[in-house]
Structure formats: C-alpha cells, structure tokens
Amino acid sequence: MIKISDVTKKYGDKKALDGVSFEVGDGEIFAFIGHNGAGKTTLIKAIVGIHDFDEGEVLINDKSIKREPVACKKEIAYVPDNPELYENMRAIQFINFICDMYEVEKERRERNIKKYAEMLEISANLNDTIDSFSHGMKQKVALIAALAHDPKILIMDEPFVGLDPKAVFSTKEVMREMVKSGKTIFFSTHILDVAEKLCTKVAIIKKGKIMKVGSMKDVKGDKSLEKVFLELEK
Amino acid sequence: MSKFFSLLRASMSEGMNIFRLSGKKQSKFSRIGVPIILAIIIMVSVAGYVDMMMEPLAKVGMEFVVLTIFVFFGAIFILVEGVYKANGLLFNCRDDDMLLALPVKRTTVLVIRVLKFYLFEVMANALILIPAIVIYAIKVDMPASFYLVSLSALFILPILPIIISSVIGGLISFFSAKFRYKNLVQIILTTLVLLAVLYASFNIEDIIQALAQNAKSINELITKLYYPAGQFIRLVLNFKFLDYLMFIVINVGIFVVVLWVFGGVYYKINSRVKIIRTSVTVRDYHIKTHSPLIALVRKELRKFTSSPVFIINAGFGLVLFVVAVVLICINMNSILEMLVRMETEIPIEKIIDYMPAILFGLIFFTSMMSSITSAMISLEGKSFNILKSLPTSPMMIIFAKVLTAVIIIVPVLLVGDIIMFIKFNFNIWQILMIIASSIIMPILAEIVGIIINLKYPKMDAKNDTEIVKQSMSSMVAVFVGMAASIMMIYIIYNSFNSGASVSEVVAAGLVFGVVALFLVIIYLVKWGVKEFNSINV
Numbered sequence A: 001m002i003k004i005s006d007v008t009k010k011y012g013d014k015k016a017l018d019g020v021s022f023e024v025g026d027g028e029i030f031a032f033i034g035h036n037g038a039g040k041t042t043l044i045k046a047i048v049g050i051h052d053f054d055e056g057e058v059l060i061n062d063k064s065i066k067r068e069p070v071a072c073k074k075e076i077a078y079v080p081d082n083p084e085l086y087e088n089m090r091a092i093q094f095i096n097f098i099c100d101m102y103e104v105e106k107e108r109r110e111r112n113i114k115k116y117a118e119m120l121e122i123s124a125n126l127n128d129t130i131d132s133f134s135h136g137m138k139q140k141v142a143l144i145a146a147l148a149h150d151p152k153i154l155i156m157d158e159p160f161v162g163l164d165p166k167a168v169f170s171t172k173e174v175m176r177e178m179v180k181s182g183k184t185i186f187f188s189t190h191i192l193d194v195a196e197k198l199c200t201k202v203a204i205i206k207k208g209k210i211m212k213v214g215s216m217k218d219v220k221g222d223k224s225l226e227k228v229f230l231e232l233e234k
Numbered sequence B: 001m002s003k004f005f006s007l008l009r010a011s012m013s014e015g016m017n018i019f020r021l022s023g024k025k026q027s028k029f030s031r032i033g034v035p036i037i038l039a040i041i042i043m044v045s046v047a048g049y050v051d052m053m054m055e056p057l058a059k060v061g062m063e064f065v066v067l068t069i070f071v072f073f074g075a076i077f078i079l080v081e082g083v084y085k086a087n088g089l090l091f092n093c094r095d096d097d098m099l100l101a102l103p104v105k106r107t108t109v110l111v112i113r114v115l116k117f118y119l120f121e122v123m124a125n126a127l128i129l130i131p132a133i134v135i136y137a138i139k140v141d142m143p144a145s146f147y148l149v150s151l152s153a154l155f156i157l158p159i160l161p162i163i164i165s166s167v168i169g170g171l172i173s174f175f176s177a178k179f180r181y182k183n184l185v186q187i188i189l190t191t192l193v194l195l196a197v198l199y200a201s202f203n204i205e206d207i208i209q210a211l212a213q214n215a216k217s218i219n220e221l222i223t224k225l226y227y228p229a230g231q232f233i234r235l236v237l238n239f240k241f242l243d244y245l246m247f248i249v250i251n252v253g254i255f256v257v258v259l260w261v262f263g264g265v266y267y268k269i270n271s272r273v274k275i276i277r278t279s280v281t282v283r284d285y286h287i288k289t290h291s292p293l294i295a296l297v298r299k300e301l302r303k304f305t306s307s308p309v310f311i312i313n314a315g316f317g318l319v320l321f322v323v324a325v326v327l328i329c330i331n332m333n334s335i336l337e338m339l340v341r342m343e344t345e346i347p348i349e350k351i352i353d354y355m356p357a358i359l360f361g362l363i364f365f366t367s368m369m370s371s372i373t374s375a376m377i378s379l380e381g382k383s384f385n386i387l388k389s390l391p392t393s394p395m396m397i398i399f400a401k402v403l404t405a406v407i408i409i410v411p412v413l414l415v416g417d418i419i420m421f422i423k424f425n426f427n428i429w430q431i432l433m434i435i436a437s438s439i440i441m442p443i444l445a446e447i448v449g450i451i452i453n454l455k456y457p458k459m460d461a462k463n464d465t466e467i468v469k470q471s472m473s474s475m476v477a478v479f480v481g482m483a484a485s486i487m488m489i490y491i492i493y494n495s496f497n498s499g500a501s502v503s504e505v506v507a508a509g510l511v512f513g514v515v516a517l518f519l520v521i522i523y524l525v526k527w528g529v530k531e532f533n534s535i536n537v
Helices: A038-048 A069-075 A093-099 A106-119 A135-149 A165-180 A192-198 A216-220 A225-233 B001-016 B029-060 B063-091 B096-101 B107-137 B144-156 B159-177 B182-210 B215-225 B228-235 B240-273 B291-304 B308-330 B331-342 B353-368 B378-389 B396-424 B428-455 B464-468 B472-495 B501-536
Strands: A001-012 A015-025 A029-033 A057-060 A076-079 A153-157 A184-187 A200-206 A210-217
Touching: A001 A038, A015 A038, A015 A057, A015 A153, A015 A200, A015 A210, A015 B215, A029 A038, A029 B182, A069 B144, A076 A135, A076 A200, A076 B029, A076 B291, A093 A135, A093 B291, A106 A135, A106 A165, A135 A153, A135 A165, A165 A192, A165 B291, A184 B464, A192 A225, A192 B001, A200 A216, A200 A225, A200 B291, A210 A216, A210 A225, B001 B107, B001 B464, B029 B063, B029 B107, B029 B215, B063 B107, B063 B159, B063 B308, B063 B464, B096 B107, B107 B144, B107 B159, B107 B240, B144 B228, B144 B240, B159 B228, B182 B331, B215 B472, B291 B308, B291 B396, B291 B428, B308 B331, B308 B396, B308 B464, B353 B396, B353 B428, B353 B464, B353 B501, B378 B464, B396 B464, B396 B501, B428 B472, B428 B501, B464 B472, B472 B501
Parallel strands: A029 A184, A029 A200, A076 A153, A153 A184
Antiparallel strands: A001 A015, A001 A057, A200 A210
C-alpha cells in the first residue's frame, strides 16, 4: 500500500506539489493523470525516494520513505519515463546488476528474466549493448529489471510510451497478473483510454494539486475519463 | 545568417557552461567566483614564471624570447588538450541527430563545431599568453602596435595547433572505429600519441638545455618549429603593416583551406566513429549473482573500461609513475648527473639513501593527481536516478566508487614499489611504510575526489570528455591534488637538510596521510549522504 499525506515540494517559490494526499491500496491499479508539467513525475520521484520533498509523508507498506528509504525501496520497482540505463552494459548485465542490488536468488532471477524477456520478445537481444537499443527496447529492459525481483509495488512513469503494440499488450497482461496476486500498481499516463479500461482508481493532478481522486467509477461517473479530464483542464 | 548565429549561440552556451553545475542548487560564487579564481590562479602562476625568466633575458637584451617560449608552451598545451577534446567536440557528438535534422547545411554544423572548438582553445591559450604579454609590456616599453599585434595573436596563434590536434584526433577516431574493440584501440593510439608528444617535449627540452646559454638559438629553434610564433615575434620587434596583414591572411587562409578539405571527409569519419557493433544474436546468456557491493564495483569498473578518455586521464599518471620508477632504477647515474648540472641544494651523495622518501613523494603525487572519483558521480549522468532508486544506502554507492578507484590505482603503485624494493635497499620498516602509503594515499585522494564531485556535479554533460577534462569537479580535484603535492614535496625536500632520518620523513608523511584520511572520512560520513541526496537529475 502507498499512503501519500499532504506532500509539498517547492522549486524556489514555485510549488511543484501542493498538499498532495491519497492512498493506493493492495491489489489496485492506480492511474495518475495530468498535463505536462502538472507534477506527475515529481510525485513519482518523491514516492520512490529519488527526490526529497519539503513537507508531508509517503508511506510504503507503513514504512516512511524518508526515515526507512532502503526498506521501502526493497518493496518497490520503478520504471522511469525515459529509461536512462547504463549504455555501456549489455541488457543482461544491466538486469543482473539490478537483481544483484535487490539480492534476488539465482533460480528466481533466471525464471523471471526468461519469462518477461520472452513475453516482451527481447530474449534474442539480451546480449547486445544497451547503446544499440531503441527507446522501446530500453523500456522493455527497464521493465524486465523492475519485475525480476517480484516487487510488491510497481511504480511506472508513462510505461507505454515507445512500446510496440505487442509489448503494450504484454505489459498490460503483466499488470493484471500482478494485481490478481494482491500487488499494487501505480502509473502515470497520457493515454486515457488505457487508464479507463485498465485501472480501478485514478487521480488527476493540475499545477501540483490533486483535482479529483477516487475509484474510476466515482471520478468519471457517466462520462468518459477524457471528458472529465478536459473539463478539469479548462 | 541569423540561423548560423542562433546555432552558434546555443552551441557555445552549452559548451562553455563548464562551471554550471547541474542537478544541484548553485551559489553565484561557485558559478562565477570559482572559475574567476581558478583563472586568476593560473594567470598569476604563469606571470610568476614569466617574471622569473625576464631577468636573465634582460641582461642579454633579449626579453622578447619570453614571448617566444610562452607562445610555444601555449601551442603544446593546445596540441595535447586538443587531441583529447577532438573526440567529443568534433567527433562522436551526442547532438548529431538533432543538429543534422535541422534545416541547415551540413557545412554550417561543421563550421559551428570547429568555431566552438577554436574559441574554447583561444580561451585556454589566453590564460597562458595574456600574463606573458602583460608582464612583457610592463617590463619593456612597447609602442601601440604591440597591443594590436598581441590582441590579434590571441586569436591567430591557436589556429595551427588546433588543426594538428584535430587531424590527430580524427585519425585516432577513424582508425579505432575500424576495429571491433574500438575503445581499446582508441586508448592505445591516444596513449601512444601522448607518449610521443611527451617524448618529443623531453627531447626539445634537451635541445633547449643544450642551447641554454644562447637565447637567440632558442628563439630560432622555436620560431622554426612553430612558424606563426616567428611571425608574431617579428611583428613585436619591428611592426610593418604589410607583415601584420600577411600574418593574419596566411593563418586564416590555412584555417579556411583546411576547413574546406576537412569538410569533405568530416561526415565520413563521424559516421564511422558512431558505428555501434551489436553482438551476434546469441540467445544464451549467463546469469551470475553477486553481493550488492560487488555488483556496484563491477558496474563502476565496466564504466571505467568502456570510456577511453576516462582510462587515459586516470591511466596516464599511473603509466608515468611506472616509467619514473623504471627510469630511476635503470638510469640513476644520469639522474644524479642532471642534479649536479642543475646545481641543486640536495646533497647528491645522499640521494640513494633518501630513496624511500623520494618513492613516498612519487606515490603521494601519483595518488593525488590520479583522482578517478572526481568524475564518477558526474559520469552517472541521467542514470543517477537508477542509483537513487536502488534499495541501498548512498554511503554504499559512494564506498563502491572509492573502492573501484583504489582497485585500479593500488596494484600499479605496488608494482612500482616492488621494482624499487628490488633495486634499492629498503629496510623492513621502510617497505611496510611504503606499502601502507600505496594503499592509504590513493584512498585519501579518492575520498577527496568523491567529496569534490559530490560538491560540484555535472549531470547533463554531452560526453565523457566534458566531465573528465573540462568539468569544475575535475579542475578543482587537479588543483587540490597539485596544492597537496607541492606541500608534501616541499616538506620532503626540506627534510633533506633538517637532519631527520629518511624513515622518520616517510613515517611523518604516512601519519599526515592517516590523519588527513581520518578527517576526510569524518567529513564524508557527516555530509556525503546529504550531498548525494541533494543532487537532482
């Protein structure tokens, strides 16, 4: 479970996040939407412990990301929007490196790497260096590295950008499978159709403030998510 | 034309922003004050040397030779630096795709890159040339034409060394790209070129020494080797407007012709440099498990070995250490003769007895000048967020970086130590102290390096060269290393006459190292994690 309470982050005088609060429960797929520069990536980076925030609290399964960052990070997997991976490494070396950092046992990592590499159709490229990869292929490598340690919480920033249709489908399958086993997924996206079909809960952020949050049904009512979003943007 | 200037402005503002730190709040002082202070330190140091050389030259009425010598030093500096910088500023640029997709001619992109390279070198050369010109003008009453010629020379003199270094840099990039292990080939070729330049410099020094009594000969030698220097000096001594015009036309003409010829092959070289070799499709891959610390160290070693400029920068000092040790061992008599010729105050008969202290000084100097960690945080670039999201403490990440650097440096120092132990008679205490120094001094230097890089990170560099050779962190690390080395060498030098035994000198140096190490560890533990977390990418 992710519990975000009154999180505020300032860049100089500007508030990038202004008292953001909501919860993402176990077994939920949570969509986080907002226009460019609304504060989505800033909040995601605060949740995964990349950026500090000025006020408030983020709890990952009841542990504070500020006070127990290592314990929190062990439960999270993070896939950034623009995967800046170690270009000099081969894909398999990068995935192995991440697995080493999460202390994943050999059998489990072998099983997971094989499973997700086949699912995302990248097995034949795992021995190639990352600097020869397209954006989509890097995204796939980042996703395999994130999933290989069976995280309890998967946090993704724009996970579908640059992926081919087959990989988008496979990623959605992975997300559904994780949720079935009680895990939590939180991701930002601009693809509102996908969010609407896939997610159980949604939050809409504008200029660092949460405009609406709740179950998909409560937020959109009888309208489409796109319509609700565009009305809030006016 | 406005497109050209827009592109030039964008390119320059990005390239010249070497003191802008990214990923961190930066005070006005560190953005503007530190570079100005560094420039002043360099210029004052050069001015000191110029002033020192003016006195003997004034006695023979040949003060102008000081200009010849510093013009030549500036050219050598540009030549060596240019070979490094060509790969990054001219070749292998990350903005290729963006610039070539713009509606501008390819030649415009090339001209902008060359101009950027040129202006960068003009600024670097000015740090050497301006103090020489100013001191010369203070000491010798010069007509107004001197200032006009000198101002022009600041822009004209770097042209020839830039052309030569671009050609060498281009050839290295071109030929190394033909091979599968192009990074390795690039490292070997660059090292060979740098060793050749070094060897040539030593030989020139010999020639200059042989002609030391005759300033006229030195002047003739340099002006023959470097034609624009001769043109410049002739104009300083006897200004003729036609000669001045020729000085500008000839050099600018060479620049334009070379640019025209170079333009024809530039994109061929550049596209070859960018070839990325992928592995033959192999479905089998090996999965090995490591502890987090070992995994971090392996990652750092991979980064180190995949970056030619990183290897050359760190490795060159280590290679020179081994060369120095071997030279001391096989050529001791020549060194003693040289010291006698130099009329040094060092008691020559005691040099061999003082060898442990000399070796200690070499170890300290090499450690301080081979700061690998001063670039390691910046080299993470945008990937820094991967590290920050990992379930490990920042201190372990920092420790892994220091450990990697120590793993690279210590074995080389120990090889040098063993060679010296075999050649000279060290007692057991001296051997133990030297081995301890070869471990403690690199740890000290690398912790200092990582503290500097945490303080001055550059996370948005376009290539490794920008970080390793031009970033504020690397420059500050070099200055700190130099200052510490000068201090240590001064203490060792003075201890020759103080009556202290050689073992006492080494022990004192070692104690200094241990105390300094203790202090920097306290600083790192107290502030390191805070600095690490404050870097936002």
